Amino acid sequence: MEKSNQAESFEEFIKSFFYGRRCDLSFKFLSDLEPDKASIFIQDLFKDIVDSIDDKDLGQVKLRLLQGQMDGYREQKNFDYDSGPFFPLKKPLSSMILSLLTSSGHFLKTDDPKPLGVENMTQQEAENRVFDFLKEEPFLSEIPFEANPGELMVRHGGYDTRAALKDPNVSFPYKRMIQLNTKGVFKELTAKAYSFVGACSQIRLLKKTLPGWVDKFRNLGVDAVVLVPV
Amino acid sequence: MSVGHVARAFEDANIATVIIAVKSFETRMKMMSLPRVLLTPQLLGRPLGNPFDEQQHTEILNTAIKMLETAEQNGTIQDFH
Incomplete structure (x- = not known):
């Protein structure tokens, strides 16, 4: 099989998690991060994984992933409404x-x-x-x-x-x-x-x-x- | 976004709603001007917590349901700790 001479860029790498060849719906938020932020996230996650093995506690890995998902979703476009309805319940x-x-x-x-x-x-x-x-x-x-x-x-x-x-x-x-x-x-x-x-x-x-x-x-x-x- | 639209339509029809969403959805929940939202510190796809963690699921759901009584205006967003 012929190898491609074109090296994959880091940006292409992180985009590939969003319905690309590395599609992973827990990590698709990577495509919404700036490459610099995505690289820091991955580096920090690697450190947290090793620490979590040493400490027998996955809490820090979960927190890191949660923060990454929050950062990614914060950048997404969305419907924007100035006001919204509220129906007050009048019974217990x-x-x-x-x-x-x-x-x-x-x-x-x-x-x-x-x-x-x-x-x-x-x-x-x-x-x-x-x-x-x-x-x-x-x-x-x-x-x-x-x-x-x-x-x-x-x-x-x-x-x-x-x-x-x-x-x-x-x-x-x-x-x-x-x-x-x-x-x-x-x-x-x-x-x-x-x-x-x-x-x-x-x-x-x-x-x-x-x-x-x-x-x-x-x-x-x-x-x-x-x-x-x- | 879909659930936000459901909430807005139901409230317009005098059916109260409360949304349980992961914290990652905070920005989109705020932008949609929704009535009652409980944000949970959970990963995407598991807003009630880890599989089979009945106690966590129940505490989150109970907190959300209580918001039906306590919320007083649109845009009531509460964090579950």
Whole structure:
């Protein structure tokens, strides 16, 4: 095989973690950092890894990664609104009906939403086609609260789903909702929790999807919804 | 961004919301002028904490739900410690 004579630049290296040949959704933020900042982050992370082995404590590695993710996401462009709505609740939690809605991409294995018309899409395919997802209207999956974690699947091309695969409650805390309801923190849960893939067309979400979701949750009679983005 | 838009639409329809998000999303949460947000010091993809850390998940969720009672205005953003 012929070797390329072109050396990869450091900038190309860090960009490759964002859906490039080194795609890693826990480290895709590297592409949002200035090369100088990215190089310092990597150097510091290497030091922290060795210290964490010596000290048998991964806390510093986690903090370093957290700081890197915060620095990267701070640079991203976003919707910017001068003001926003606020609905003040006029009754205590003990009389409220709550629901759960996350953008984590969870669904029942028996009810795969078949995104982009694809049967049994894998996580890898979802990552490969994330820019197609960003043109599409989201689909709301319904998951009964009594479903077992083993009945659930997660697929989302925008984030590292490994933790969510081990335990859905890291981003879809449906079992924790049941526990708090049982303890009497709030009155009632809806029969189902809800999830969609947050990597979707924002215009379609705003213009086409959300009016239907609002009607749906109004008809459920919910007072409040816990929302979890990923 | 998607969840921010959901929160804004629900609040407009008199359905209260509280968002649990990782601290890395702080800037985008502030820019979207959202009603109630709990920021957690967790890595991307695990806003409630590590897998199977039931105590951590419950404490975070309980703190978020309490914000439904305590928040008084749009833009209430709280850090979970």
